[in-house]
Amino acid sequence: MLPFILKRLGLALLVAFTVSFISFLLLFLSGDPAAALAGETASGEDIEAIRRVYGFDRPMLVQYGEWLVSALQGDFGESYYFKLPVAGLIAERLQVTMILGVCGISFALLTAVPLGVAAAIRPNSIVDRVALFMSVAGQAMPSFWFGLILIVVFAIQLGMLPPSGAETWRHFILPTVVLGYYAMPAIMRLTRAGMLDTLNSDYIRTARAKGAGEGRVLFKHALRNAIIPVVSLAAVQMGFMLGGSIVVESVFALHGAGYLAWESIARNDLPTVQALILVFSMFYIVFTFLADVLNAWLDPRMRSA
Amino acid sequence: MTDDTLLEVRNLTLDIPTGAGTLHAVRGIDFELRRGETLSIVGESGSGKSLTSLAVMGLLGKGIRRDADVMRFEDTDLLTASRRRMRALRGDRIAMIFQEPMTSLNPAYTIGDQLIETLKLHRRVSTSAARARAVELLEKVGITAAASRLGQYPHQLSGGLRQRVMIALALMCEPDLLIADEPTTALDVTIQAQILRLLVDLTREMDMAMILITHDLGVVARVADKVAVMYAGELVETGPAAAVFERPSHPYTRGLLRCIPQPGKTDRGSxxxxxxxxxxxLVGEVTGCAFRTRCPHAVPECRAAIPVRGDAAHDFRCVHADGAISAEKETA
Known part of the structure; x- marks a missing residue:
């Protein structure tokens, strides 16, 4: 198990390094950053001055090395728009996003996995049909629309929950449901398919022949094998939620990292965009790594891979 | 039913509802098994042998209807036994091994975990005692370095080794009855003989009864005390192995025997x-002898009810009083 973890860790670091280079290059993809900073009315001299002040006149690799070293120390430079250190800005916004992301994926897993298992135990039963209906509805409904409906019903009509903001835990309930419901269908369908497949396997028959009870058969013998693809999917969805819940954050006026990314792109605030891309990518890398380790723990055949 | 009867099955019928009608998969099967005895159920694929064994285990798939006059294991009526009682029997008094050793062990757990689990499901034992028992059984089934195998996973073992592990798993609680459903079919020919030898030795050593399900008459000849030949869901002939091989009475049994080479009887090159x-x-109503469509001695009477012939020890079902042996000799 340990050699596997070290190997995956090495791979993850390699990917992280590559991603950092790409996200640095993004700065230059949108054209001359000095010109963009100076604005449309600036003269050639102004642009040159800005180029020198920000160091854009030096070789690109030198700039990258400098940026990487300070990034590793937590210094992502200063936001062009807020005139504040990017690191502090992101850390502050990330808090909201992380709470929302963790709640969202938990909500998705806690509803989807039991529902998927129940549907697989009795295929074509009423439970299975309800689960299918819920997953189709979840997949078909856009998040912003579902969010607005929840606000209308629970915040405005019933007055049970606040419609927007991030002050108390109650503010997070509706966004969690919307975000979680978005991720639920895929997890549910994958759990159901995995369980159906596993329950028909020979080793489940062996477990029953041993005299194991249904609970043990389902949860010890079947679920562990059925859940493996779900782990990989949940990791990707988790990365997505921590990076890009822009729609949900906008609908509920939760000013998280996704919202910050959207604002910064609109304002051409390149250091912020760069840092956010790097942070979001790191989330994906970390969760993929964790999913690989978890899967290797679940299925010993993967440890040699 | 005598005192040492372990398993008695009378008039077992299994029906499977399908879209096209009811599939009468097993019809009116009788057999009984005494302690320490080996019964071999022989027949081709789809003859209902595996379903019969799963019916004894109480492991039939959903929707399969089971009906019988008697189905008794020791003092337990298997027809009325609660799920709890069946669970207690399975893996403890009745154990089963399957055709596919490659997929019959759970890939996520070590060999040791799976062996220990079986014992712990049925006995109050410490993990270390269960471990010791697991090592003992792995050695008994001929696995070397048994203690170090406990930490291995199924994918690290070959098919032959996995089938040995399956046998060890089945024997953890010293069952009275072992059901082996085509235990050697998926293995290499050289391994087949070893596994079969092992099963025979173990049943003798542990005074265990065995139902050996196979389509291979060569296997039966070496192992079984009694033989039951199944065709299309019915028993066509049952009897002591020696008698059935000596005087195969049903045309189907003789047909099966002609399909395998026999030392001293089959001419070289023939x-x-x-x-x-x-x-x-077998969908819809099934009457008469199911073999009549393939039988060289079929007569119109084969459509009607078929009498049981022979004696209590060795019986067969055929309209011909001698199972058409005389007719066969004339044409030969």
């Missing part, structure tokens, strides 16, 4: 027999 035709559909 062609082995085949049974032409295919197994009839």
């Amino acid at each position: 062609q082995l027999g085949t049974i032409p035709g295919i197994v009839p559909s």
Whole structure:
């Protein structure tokens, strides 16, 4: 198990390094950053001055090395728009996003996995049909629309929950449901398919022949094998939620990292965009790594891979 | 039913509802098994042998209807036993091994975990005692370095080793009855003989009864005390192995025997027999002898009810009083 973890860790670091280079290059993809900073009315001299002040006149690799070293120390430079250190800005916004992301994926897993298992135990039963209906509805409904409906019903009509903001835990309930419901269908369908497949396997028959009870058969013998693809999917969805819940954050006026990314792109605030891309990518890398380790723990055949 | 009868099955019927009608998969099967005895159920694929064994285990799939006059294991009526009682029997008094050793062990757990689990499901034992028992059984089934195997996973073992592990798993609680469903079919020929030898030795050593399900008559000849030949869901002939091989009475049994080479009887270079035709559909009402569509001695009477002939020890079902042996000799 340990050699596997070290190997995956090495791979993850390699990917992280590559991603950092790409996200640095993004700065230059949108054209001359000095010109963009100076604005449309600036003269050639102004642009040159800005180029020198920000160091854009030096070789690109030198700039990258400098940026990487300070990034590793937590210094992502200063936001062009807020005139504040990017690191502090992101850390502050990330808090909201992380709470929302963790709640969202938990909500998705806690509803989807039991529902998927129940549907697989009795295929074509009423439970299975309800689960299918819920997953189709979840997949078909856009998040912003579902969010607005929840606000209308629970915040405005019933007055049970606040419609927007991030002050108390109650503010997070509706966004969690919307975000979680978005991720639920895929997890549910994958759990159901995995369980159906596993329950028909020979080793489940062996477990029953041993005299194991249904609970043990389902949860010890079947679920562990059925859940493996779900782990990989949940990791990707988790990365997505921590990076890009822009729609949900906008609908509920939760000013998280996704919202910050959207604002910064609109304002051409390149250091912020760069840092956010790097942070979001790191989330994906970390969760993929964790999913690989978890899967290797679940299925010993993967440890040699 | 005598005192040492372990398993008694009378008039077992299994029906499977399908879209096209009811599939009468097993019809009116009788057999009994005494302690320490080996019964071999022989028949081709789809003859209902595996379903019969799963019916004894109480592991039939959903929707399969089971009906019988008697189905008794020791003092337990298997027809009325609660799920709890069946669970207690399975893996403890009745154990089963399957055809596919490659997929019959859970890939996520070590060999040791799976062996220990079986014992702990049925006995109050410490993990270390269960471990010791697991090592003992792995050694008994001929696995070397048994203690170090406990930490291995199924994918690290070959098919032959996995089948040995399956046998060890089945024997953890010293069952009275072992059901082996085609235990050697998926293995290499050289391994087949070893596994079969092992099963025979273990049943003798542990005074265990065995139901050996197979399509290979060669296997039966070496192992079984009693033989039950199944065709399309019915028993066509049952009897002591020696008697059935000596005087195969049903035309189907003789057909099967002609399909395998027999030392001293089959001439070198001669062609082995085949049974032409295919197994009839068992959907809808099934009457008369199911083998009549492939039988060279079929007569119109085969459509009607078929009498049981022979004696209590060795019986067969055929309209011909002698199972058409005389007719066969004339044509030969």
